[in-house]
Amino acid sequence: MRIVIVRRLSQIFFFLLLLWFAVVATPGTAWWQWRGWPINWLLELAPLTAVATFLATGTFYGNLLWGLVAIVLTAILGRFFCGFVCPLGAMNQFLGWLARRGQPTLERVAANRFTPSQSFKYYFLIFLLILAALGTVQTGLIDPLPLIYRSVNLAILPLVDSSLHGQRLYASVWLLGVIFLMVASLNLLRPRFFCRYLCPLGALFGLLAALSPWRLGKQKAGKCGDCRLCEEFCEGACRPSEEIILGECVLCLNCLDRCPTGRITFAGRPSAAGEKGLPDLSRRGLILAGSGLLLAPWWIRGGLSGDRRDPLLLRPPGALAEDLFLARCIRCGQCMRVCPANIIQPALLAAGLQGLWSPVINYGLGRSGCQPTCIACGHVCPTAAIRPLSVAEKLGLAEFAEAGPVRIGTAFIDRGRCLPWAMDRPCLVCQEVCPVSPKALFLRLAFEIIRDGESLPAWMFGREIEVEAPLPTEVNLTSGDYFVGILAQPELGLRRIKRRSENRLVVEGPPAPSGMPAERVEIDIVVKLERPHVDPSRCIGCGMCERECPVTGERAIRVFRENESRSQSGRLLV
Amino acid sequence: MHQTQPKEAAHQPGALSRRDFLRRLGYAAAVTAAAGGLGFFFHDAHGPRVLSPQKALAGLGDYARSDLTGPAGKMAIVEGLDRGATVTRGLEALGGLQAFIQAGDRVLLKVNAAFATPPALGATTHPELLAAVARLCFQAGAAQVLVTDNPINDPSTCFRVTGLEAAARQVGAQVLLPRPALFQPVSLPTGRLLQQWPTMAGVFAGVNKVILLSPVKDHQRAGASLTLKNIYGFLGGRRNIFHQDINGIITELALLLKPTLCILDGTVAMVTNGPTGGSLSDLKETGLMVITTDPVAADAVGAEILGRSLAEIPYIQMAAAAGAGVADYKQLQPVLLRAQ
Numbered sequence: 060m061r062i063v064i065v066r067r068l069s070q071i072f073f074f075l076l077l078l079w080f081a082v083v084a085t086p087g088t089a090w091w092q093w094r095g096w097p098i099n100w101l102l103e104l105a106p107l108t109a110v111a112t113f114l115a116t117g118t119f120y121g122n123l124l125w126g127l128v129a130i131v132l133t134a135i136l137g138r139f140f141c142g143f144v145c146p147l148g149a150m151n152q153f154l155g156w157l158a159r160r161g162q163p164t165l166e167r168v169a170a171n172r173f174t175p176s177q178s179f180k181y182y183f184l185i186f187l188l189i190l191a192a193l194g195t196v197q198t199g200l201i202d203p204l205p206l207i208y209r210s211v212n213l214a215i216l217p218l219v220d221s222s223l224h225g226q227r228l229y230a231s232v233w234l235l236g237v238i239f240l241m242v243a244s245l246n247l248l249r250p251r252f253f254c255r256y257l258c259p260l261g262a263l264f265g266l267l268a269a270l271s272p273w274r275l276g277k278q279k280a281g282k283c284g285d286c287r288l289c290e291e292f293c294e295g296a297c298r299p300s301e302e303i304i305l306g307e308c309v310l311c312l313n314c315l316d317r318c319p320t321g322r323i324t325f326a327g328r329p330s331a332a333g334e335k336g337l338p339d340l341s342r343r344g345l346i347l348a349g350s351g352l353l354l355a356p357w358w359i360r361g362g363l364s365g366d367r368r369d370p371l372l373l374r375p376p377g378a379l380a381e382d383l384f385l386a387r388c389i390r391c392g393q394c395m396r397v398c399p400a401n402i403i404q405p406a407l408l409a410a411g412l413q414g415l416w417s418p419v420i421n422y423g424l425g426r427s428g429c430q431p432t433c434i435a436c437g438h439v440c441p442t443a444a445i446r447p448l449s450v451a452e453k454l455g456l457a458e459f460a461e462a463g464p465v466r467i468g469t470a471f472i473d474r475g476r477c478l479p480w481a482m483d484r485p486c487l488v489c490q491e492v493c494p495v496s497p498k499a500l501f502l503r504l505a506f507e508i509i510r511d512g513e514s515l516p517a518w519m520f521g522r523e524i525e526v527e528a529p530l531p532t533e534v535n536l537t538s539g540d541y542f543v544g545i546l547a548q549p550e551l552g553l554r555r556i557k558r559r560s561e562n563r564l565v566v567e568g569p570p571a572p573s574g575m576p577a578e579r580v581e582i583d584i585v586v587k588l589e590r591p592h593v594d595p596s597r598c599i600g601c602g603m604c605e606r607e608c609p610v611t612g613e614r615a616i617r618v619f620r621e622n623e624s625r626s627q628s629g630r631l632l633v
Numbered sequence: 634m635h636q637t638q639p640k641e642a643a644h645q646p647g648a649l650s651r652r653d654f655l656r657r658l659g660y661a662a663a664v665t666a667a668a669g670g671l672g673f674f675f676h677d678a679h680g681p682r683v684l685s686p687q688k689a690l691a692g693l694g695d696y697a698r699s700d701l702t703g704p705a706g707k708m709a710i711v712e713g714l715d716r717g718a719t720v721t722r723g724l725e726a727l728g729g730l731q732a733f734i735q736a737g738d739r740v741l742l743k744v745n746a747a748f749a750t751p752p753a754l755g756a757t758t759h760p761e762l763l764a765a766v767a768r769l770c771f772q773a774g775a776a777q778v779l780v781t782d783n784p785i786n787d788p789s790t791c792f793r794v795t796g797l798e799a800a801a802r803q804v805g806a807q808v809l810l811p812r813p814a815l816f817q818p819v820s821l822p823t824g825r826l827l828q829q830w831p832t833m834a835g836v837f838a839g840v841n842k843v844i845l846l847s848p849v850k851d852h853q854r855a856g857a858s859l860t861l862k863n864i865y866g867f868l869g870g871r872r873n874i875f876h877q878d879i880n881g882i883i884t885e886l887a888l889l890l891k892p893t894l895c896i897l898d899g900t901v902a903m904v905t906n907g908p909t910g911g912s913l914s915d916l917k918e919t920g921l922m923v924i925t926t927d928p929v930a931a932d933a934v935g936a937e938i939l940g941r942s943l944a945e946i947p948y949i950q951m952a953a954a955a956g957a958g959v960a961d962y963k964q965l966q967p968v969l970l971r972a973q
Contacts, residue, residue: 086790086793087789087793088793088799222812225787225788225789225812226813399749399787399789399790400786400787400790401787426786426787427749427785427786427787427790428786430749430786430787430790430794431749431750431911432749432750432751432794433749433790478877484877485854485876485877485878485879486854486876486877487853487854487876488854488873488876490853490854491852491853491854491876491908491909492785492909493909494748494750494909494911495911496906496909496910496911496912496914496915497905497906497912498906498909502853535825535878535881537951538878538879538880538881539879539880539947539948539951540878540880555947567944589853589854603785603786607785607873608873609871609873609874609876609877611871
């Protein structure tokens with residue numbers, strides 16, 4: 060089989076593998092759900108994540124070691140990942156080919172001419188690695204694997220798989236979609252535009268491939284006729300017809316296939332037409348890349364990862380403290396995809412520009428609060444920005460009893476919006492759905508005289524009361540929550556209203572003894588309110604209360620980051 | 634086109650040939666006619682009307698066996714801890730499940746799957762009970778057994794974590810998760826709250842028997858979460874607003890649906906911290922299984938299991954007053970049994 064056919068099959072395979080991993084990234088036991096599928100494998104194999112988080116944290120977390128495998132293979136063979144594995148590269152290559160069907164050879168050759176701007180991606184890589192070394196990992200914004208995972212997880216699949224997973228909503232997904240479309244349409248300018256000019260992962264591979272022992276090159280010295288057919292489909296624009304630039308070769312191997320005289324080979328010797336490792340890197344470009352030395356400190360001076368950050372910035376359970384979190388998160392969107400409650404959302408600016416698309420919890424958008432026994436997000440996180448918790452650790456059971464449950468934040472009641480606090484209406488949904496035992500929401504009883512229900516003149520005959528004033532019609536006095544208090548006879552207490560017809564009320568209590576006359580009394584009509592209070596020592600910030608609060612616009616109970624487990628500075632209680 | 638032009642036109646640049654002019658005139662006339670037609674047929678002089686009401690159902694249906702008359706054989710209360718044994722024994726006392734389910738019936742089992750908590754925490758219908766009842770339905774000849782609920786937490790997680798999905802699959806019953814197409818508005822004719830309210834009416838398509846499988850749970854706002862509260866799980870929309878009138882809404886739920894059978898599982902009752910629980914210390918072994926055709930009577934027994942008076946759970950008497958059943962369950966002459 061021709062090698063380019065093998066390459067195409069490999070690209071199709073890895074592209075489908077990416078889609079499959081994205082589809083199965085949903086908790087469940089069916090064969091198409093996440094039950095041991097290595098859904099992060101492609102993310103882990105692309106070594107930029109491993110390199111950047113190593114610079115930021117000093118370690119290679121878990122399966123990120125796969126990145127070292129890719130590094131070693133690249134140092135031996137060249138950019139096999141770009142040519143054979145990368146799903147975004149495959150997509151770019153396919154679109155670039157599609158856009159140029161039927162073009163004459165000369166135009167194709169021109170589109171694949173090497174341009175010095177291809178150096179840009181190296182500056183970009185250096186810039187991103189400087190940021191990482193200074194503690195803020197931003198590679199995921201543009202690294203092709205997080206980029207395509209994020210785009211597929213949040214923008215593409217939710218459009219097509221609502222029958223499998225229910226409707227999924229993601230905040231500001233339009234921006235992710237537009238960026239994905241932009242990456243795709245850049246192929247109209249040049250084939251594999253993203254790979255050639257922007258891709259920092261490609262640059263990293265380029266640095267390794269520049270010195271690889273096996274490489275492409277011309278077999279014989281001298282002029283070969285200058286037909287340039289080798290460059291007709293050259294995906295990397297690496298100039299195989301002249302002095303080849305090894306770091307730019309993506310190993311598409313089209314030149315091997317195209318050369319009419321078979322002069323181009325993949326071998327362990329230098330190209331007879333000359334070779335060089337990398338495109339020229341200018342001093343100006345390197346200085347630009349060095350601006351990262353300023354940018355990261357500026358971000359830190361902005362203070363958004365400290366105590367003054369957005370009080371509504373909630374991270375998934377198990378997330379590290381904000382600065383450690385930003386040293387790992389690559390915004391791949393895996394946690395957002397896997398969350399069965401759909402509450403993990405891509406941040407726009409809630410976490411500052413340095414936290415763009417990092418996971419934040421939004422109880423307003425999802426389907427449920429954070430479900431107590433669910434630990435999916437930490438287990439899917441490829442970099443441990445969200446630590447993999449056990450159920451016992453999340454709930455604070457067994458050996459974690461002393462540490463207590465993992466808290467996302469604390470719920471605060473907005474007494475100006477809460478029905479029983481502000482509007483004299485019984486409710487208590489928040490207390491009902493609180494999953495903590497004993498409940499973090501407790502209540503205090505209050506009996507309030509309803510509007511226009513004070514000191515009403517009435518005739519009372521045992522448990523029947525004829526009120527001589529208009530009774531309110533807008534509340535259901537017989538709902539079991541309304542009581543009558545007789546002002547002159549407080550010893551009777553409050554008597555629940557059982558029935559009503561027009562102005563006659565029947566309340567609970569003994570019937571009138573026979574022969575007793577009706578009494579002239581004044582009554583209050585009282586509503587029994589159970590008003591919720593939060594016990595911050597019990598609240599875990601799961602947001603069940605916020606999610607289910609019937610005050611739908613701005614919920615009357617909302618979770619803020621106070622008391623979150625992940626930061627000492629957020630501690631609320633002593 | 635140039636070839637077809639008459640010679641004179643070709644000699645006079647800028648002049649219009651007759652044919653070209655007529656073609657352009659025809660084009661303009663077609664656009665005029667189309668614009669006029671669109672305007673004539675689609676003009677809306679009044680703007681949209683305010684929320685044109687959708688066609689609403691009057692309820693979710695009456696699945697009670699009306700041919701079972703007289704008080705006898707309407708309620709069995711079985712002591713025991715093995716759910717399979719107690720529910721089988723209780724049903725035998727009422728003439729067996731075949732007294733309610735006939736060959737070819739399509740049975741809907743409404744479970745309480747409200748929360749994504751494991752069965753041991755007792756916040757949801759126990760999967761053993763579901764498996765036992767579904768199996769008995771098939772033994773009685775049911776053609777299909779459906780299991781449904783519209784939970785509070787994420788539906789698929791709820792059915793998985795509660796063990797209900799696995800139990801259903803094990804015996805061949807089919808789980809119906811809520812999805813938008815299943816919801817239709819209901820306006821209960823005697824209802825004050827349930828007007829134009831989305832309910833999961835779609836799960837009743839083709840169904841002719843309905844069995845409610847409910848746990849016995851504490852509930853601060855309502856007093857208790859039992860059989861009638863289980864019907865809440867057929868509601869969609871922001872149903873939480875009804876907590877302002879919890880007794881009123883449960884009374885209307887009692888009228889929304891008349892089940893064939895109610896099975897109230899008091900094997901273990903959640904006595905505190907309901908209806909979510911979350912700890913084994915919220916549970917108490919009460920060892921009773923209640924099987925009855927009367928949901929109100931079932932809840933009256935449930936109140937007793939929780940050690941509460943009817944005054945503490947107003948909706949039971951309100952539902953009885955509305956005609957949904959009897960609050961004094963002893964009128965049904967319950968059969969009291971003990972499972973071996």
